[in-house]
Amino acid sequence: MAVWVGIDLDGTLLDHPYWHLHLSPWLTRTARRHGLDRTALWQRLQAESRRRWRAGDWLGAMDWAAMAAGLGLHLPDPGRPPAGAVSRLVMPGADRLLLHWTARGLRLVLVSNGLWRNQRPYLEALGWLEVFAGVVTPDRTGVAKPDPRAFAAAGRPLAWHLGDQLYQDVLGARRAGVPAMQILHLVQDAPLDPLAPQRVAPDLTVEDLEQARVLGLLLVARAGAVRRLRVPCP
Numbered sequence: 491m492a493v494w495v496g497i498d499l500d501g502t503l504l505d506h507p508y509w510h511l512h513l514s515p516w517l518t519r520t521a522r523r524h525g526l527d528r529t530a531l532w533q534r535l536q537a538e539s540r541r542r543w544r545a546g547d548w549l550g551a552m553d554w555a556a557m558a559a560g561l562g563l564h565l566p567d568p569g570r571p572p573a574g575a576v577s578r579l580v581m582p583g584a585d586r587l588l589l590h591w592t593a594r595g596l597r598l599v600l601v602s603n604g605l606w607r608n609q610r611p612y613l614e615a616l617g618w619l620e621v622f623a624g625v626v627t628p629d630r631t632g633v634a635k636p637d638p639r640a641f642a643a644a645g646r647p648l649a650w651h652l653g654d655q656l657y658q659d660v661l662g663a664r665r666a667g668v669p670a671m672q673i674l675h676l677v678q679d680a681p682l683d684p685l686a687p688q689r690v691a692p693d694l695t696v697e698d699l700e701q702a703r704v705l706g707l708l709l710v711a712r713a714g715a716v717r718r719l720r721v722p723c724p
């Protein structure tokens with residue numbers, strides 16, 4: 491029987507390409523063009539995102555183009571970037587993990603809080619689209635991590651979920667009854683969740699994608715190991 495696994499994108503497999511290649515340069519250009527302070531502009535967008543998030547509008551909180559439009563600014567969707575530009579943002583070991591996990595028969599479901607129209611161009615540029623058996627994003631499913639429905643939207647029971655954020659990946663997975671494997675290589679956590687995420691611990695912690703790759707292979711190789719993954723909440 492196939493083993494299905496959830497996997498996050500930004501901060502896990504890639505170092506935030508929408509930010510580095512699209513949103514951040516747009517902020518610089520737009521601030522210059524309109525005589526605005528770049529930091530202040532970004533803070534206004536972030537404040538609006540937080541307001542939407544706290545109001546439960548998780549899809550809207552990720553829609554930077556809509557928030558820019560609220561300020562009278564046009565933020566286009568990203569186009570397909572040169573592969574080399576995205577390659578520089580691939581986290582060390584990501585290609586190897588994807589290759590080995592899929593070769594071992596794992597079915598990977600991308601569970602990302604980024605909008606699909608803002609993620610797809612980068613996956614296309616890397617040739618990663620076919621790697622994923624499923625994609626869960628707020629604009630495709632209407633839910634976002636840490637809502638457990640984001641994991642249920644995978645459509646299959648997930649053996650584990652690999653992600654970097656405590657309040658999105660770990661908390662969301664735990665709420666969904668999915669063992670959470672947290673990767674610590676780029677963690678910048680923000681305690682936005684009302685359920686005190688500092689009390690939520692991952693089932694497994696890995697330092698980098700190489701550890702995650704090996705651990706995943708061990709888990710599927712040892713019968714029953716995946717079923718025993720879940721540890722009690724502290």
Ligand SMILES: [Mg+2]
Nearest residue numbers: 498500501654
């Ligand atoms: Mg992430």
